[in-house]
Amino acid sequence: PGGTVQGEYRHRRKDGGWVYLEAIGTNYLHEPSIKGIVLNIRDITDRKQAEEALRKSEERFRTIIESMEDGYYEVDLAGRFTFFNEAIRRMTGFPADELIGMSDLEYTEPETAKRLYKTFNEVYRTITDGKGQPTGFRGIVRDATKRKEVEEELRESEIRYRLLAENLADVVWTTDMKLRLDYISPSVFALTGYTPEEFMDISLDRYMPPASLELCYKAFKEELALAASGKGAPDRTRTLEVEHVRKDGSVIWVEMKMSATLDQSGRWIGILGVTRDITERKQAEKTQRESEKKYRELFEKSEDAILIIHNGKFVDCNQAAIKMLRYNRKDELLNMHPSELSPEKQPDGKLSFAKADELMKTAFKNGSHRFEWYHKKSDGEIFPVEVLLTVISDDEKNQILHTVWRDITERKQAEEALRKSEERFRTIIESMEDGYYEVDLAGKFTFFNEAMRGVLGFSADELMGMSDLEYTSPETAKKIYKTFNKTYRTGIPANLEDYEVIRRDGSIRTIEFKAALMRDEKGQPAGFRGVVRDVTKRKEMENELERRFQYLEGVLEAAPYAIIALDHHHQVVKWNPGAEKLFGYSQEEVIGKELDSLVATTPDAMEEARRATKTTMGGEALLSWETVRFRKNGSPVDVIAAGSPIMVDGGLIGVVAMYDDITDRKKAEKAFRDSEKKYRALSETATDMTYT
Numbered sequence: 001p002g003g004t005v006q007g008e009y010r011h012r013r014k015d016g017g018w019v020y021l022e023a024i025g026t027n028y029l030h031e032p033s034i035k036g037i038v039l040n041i042r043d044i045t046d047r048k049q050a051e052e053a054l055r056k057s058e059e060r061f062r063t064i065i066e067s068m069e070d071g072y073y074e075v076d077l078a079g080r081f082t083f084f085n086e087a088i089r090r091m092t093g094f095p096a097d098e099l100i101g102m103s104d105l106e107y108t109e110p111e112t113a114k115r116l117y118k119t120f121n122e123v124y125r126t127i128t129d130g131k132g133q134p135t136g137f138r139g140i141v142r143d144a145t146k147r148k149e150v151e152e153e154l155r156e157s158e159i160r161y162r163l164l165a166e167n168l169a170d171v172v173w174t175t176d177m178k179l180r181l182d183y184i185s186p187s188v189f190a191l192t193g194y195t196p197e198e199f200m201d202i203s204l205d206r207y208m209p210p211a212s213l214e215l216c217y218k219a220f221k222e223e224l225a226l227a228a229s230g231k232g233a234p235d236r237t238r239t240l241e242v243e244h245v246r247k248d249g250s251v252i253w254v255e256m257k258m259s260a261t262l263d264q265s266g267r268w269i270g271i272l273g274v275t276r277d278i279t280e281r282k283q284a285e286k287t288q289r290e291s292e293k294k295y296r297e298l299f300e301k302s303e304d305a306i307l308i309i310h311n312g313k314f315v316d317c318n319q320a321a322i323k324m325l326r327y328n329r330k331d332e333l334l335n336m337h338p339s340e341l342s343p344e345k346q347p348d349g350k351l352s353f354a355k356a357d358e359l360m361k362t363a364f365k366n367g368s369h370r371f372e373w374y375h376k377k378s379d380g381e382i383f384p385v386e387v388l389l390t391v392i393s394d395d396e397k398n399q400i401l402h403t404v405w406r407d408i409t410e411r412k413q414a415e416e417a418l419r420k421s422e423e424r425f426r427t428i429i430e431s432m433e434d435g436y437y438e439v440d441l442a443g444k445f446t447f448f449n450e451a452m453r454g455v456l457g458f459s460a461d462e463l464m465g466m467s468d469l470e471y472t473s474p475e476t477a478k479k480i481y482k483t484f485n486k487t488y489r490t491g492i493p494a495n496l497e498d499y500e501v502i503r504r505d506g507s508i509r510t511i512e513f514k515a516a517l518m519r520d521e522k523g524q525p526a527g528f529r530g531v532v533r534d535v536t537k538r539k540e541m542e543n544e545l546e547r548r549f550q551y552l553e554g555v556l557e558a559a560p561y562a563i564i565a566l567d568h569h570h571q572v573v574k575w576n577p578g579a580e581k582l583f584g585y586s587q588e589e590v591i592g593k594e595l596d597s598l599v600a601t602t603p604d605a606m607e608e609a610r611r612a613t614k615t616t617m618g619g620e621a622l623l624s625w626e627t628v629r630f631r632k633n634g635s636p637v638d639v640i641a642a643g644s645p646i647m648v649d650g651g652l653i654g655v656v657a658m659y660d661d662i663t664d665r666k667k668a669e670k671a672f673r674d675s676e677k678k679y680r681a682l683s684e685t686a687t688d689m690t691y692t
Helices: 045-067 086-092 110-122 145-151 158-167 188-192 196-201 210-229 279-301 319-325 352-366 409-431 450-456 474-490 536-558 577-583 595-599 603-617 663-685
Strands: 004-012 018-028 036-043 071-076 081-084 134-141 171-175 181-184 237-245 251-262 268-277 305-310 313-317 368-376 382-395 398-407 435-440 445-448 494-502 508-519 525-534 562-567 572-575 622-630 636-648 651-661
Touching: 018 045, 045 171, 045 181, 045 268, 071 086, 081 086, 086 134, 171 188, 181 196, 188 196, 188 251, 188 268, 210 237, 210 251, 210 268, 251 279, 305 319, 305 382, 319 398, 352 368, 352 382, 352 398, 382 409, 435 450, 435 508, 450 525, 474 494, 474 508, 474 525, 508 536, 562 577, 577 636, 577 651, 595 603, 603 622, 603 636, 603 651, 636 663
Parallel strands: none
Antiparallel strands: 004 018, 018 036, 071 081, 071 134, 171 181, 171 268, 237 251, 251 268, 305 313, 305 398, 368 382, 382 398, 435 445, 435 525, 494 508, 508 525, 562 572, 562 651, 622 636, 636 651
16 A cells, blocks of 8 residues: 556657556555556657767767777776776776776876876866766777887887878767767877867758768668668768868868668668868879870870770870871771781791781880881881880780880881981092091091092002091191191191101101081080091192292392383382382382372373273383383383283283383483584584595
8 A cells, every 4th residue: 555656658649659658556455545546648859869869979979989990988087997998908907897997097007097196187078967067088099019119110100100190080970860079089180180079060061062962862872762761771881082171271172972870770860971182192193194184185186196005906096196197087997916916027038917916926025116117108108117125014815015206207218318418428538639537536547538548659558547647747746736636626627738648658748628527416625526628739839839939039139221001900019129219109108099090190191091091001012212201209210011911710800010210211311312403503504524
């Protein structure tokens, strides 16, 4: 009597729905006025739903906690375990029933216990009771034993190790069905710059751009639909690549692997995900795409023909290859062996099929191979190409060669033209009367023609490699060295005249030569080349002419009458001492002056002189005639004049004028005439007869 009974049960409502009820029954049978059991019934549906939600939340939390490799613990204010996950048990080695209630003083050394105490005192996060009072601590424990054991060995690579560890730190998170975070691991700070607490409080659109957000919503709906259809496996995962906006505003790419969190009935209650930074990979992929795009553009737009050979046959080519072979479409030449686009045989007589296989084998052996080949166009025309084979894959079942053809028809034509030109050049060189030579920077012969050999008198074998020191005197060798050195320094061709060489027979020859700098294919000085002329006979003739010239100069200097040389403009170029004495002008005063204006200074004299000048400049000689010319002081002088044109190869180059002073003769003739006249007058007036 007076006892109570309490119970909870589920009750179906009139509308078919279920509610949870709590009933408390009290026995009042002993009460005469009641004589029965009184039931107090209360609707506890909201509480039961809250408890179920809490249970599921705790289940998710416990699942995460138990799946963590790191240890999770909760201790009271005395440091005694009140809760821990399996990882903590494994780390300590104690059974669960022994570990519960154990203090850190029981499984650490005193020094470590002090550090733990200090840490607990500094920690900012505590477990509080319902009134907000501190009740203990919770935290994460990571087993660092192995790391400590290898720490000494990895000291030198510590920075690299830490960087790798940070880059591999994934972010673990869970959400409810409204995609609201209910857990995120501390590594989110390294990824986004947000602390876990900050990240939990911001909305999806704060850290995810619209396109990425739309992709996530779409994937979520698709997965829900798939689950509803019963076609999706419970442990199915979905991977998305999306962008995240970091706290500092920078954008990164992440990979999110997600799977459903299910309740006991298999119903979705949320999402468990792992996020990993893939920014570098995305950048690499972008770079690769850009590289592939650039390669494809280069492949298609290259003026050189580019083809891909796969297991011995062409499988791709660019437009330049189609154009080069004069086909209309790519598929006309694909799946062909290189020999099928070639004449039956190559110039060396080998079959194109066998030689092509041989050259491809060489490429696979060496990584690449360059050679010349003759291909055949669609119209049958055979043309030369330079081929470069580069290995892309040398797998026995997947052999791929990148092939570049360059049409070298023009180069071949140029080489043939060069060959013919060199042949003509050699013919010209060998037929030259002058010597041609090429020497290295040390002055040693590397090439010479027959005329050069003839100048020095040595055989070709003797002359090849011979230095100028071996066929010249020391003084001449110095002059040659200076000439070559000047040309080497300035690059300007130089001439060296009148230097002597010693022939093989000991005789001396006088030669002159020209020297020009030779350069190699890199533009660096490589030697000298030039032409040598034997001027021995010419020098002998010049010496003879010089002797004769000196003789004639002596005659002019010694002549008692005026001799004047004029150029084709009738201007004075030579004025001998006789002319200086006769006319009173020094040679310096008259050189370059017109003769008539110097010595025919009266109108009558000028008119007569012009006529004479016209005659001699016309190529006709004037024999001597008597006339009057004038000295520098203006006084007249009687002279016998003569003029003769100077002709070379039928052309007038000047005139020689000669004047002889006949003043004394004229005076004597006048005196004779005067005497004769006087004598004749006396004879005519005399009274006596005179006989003669």
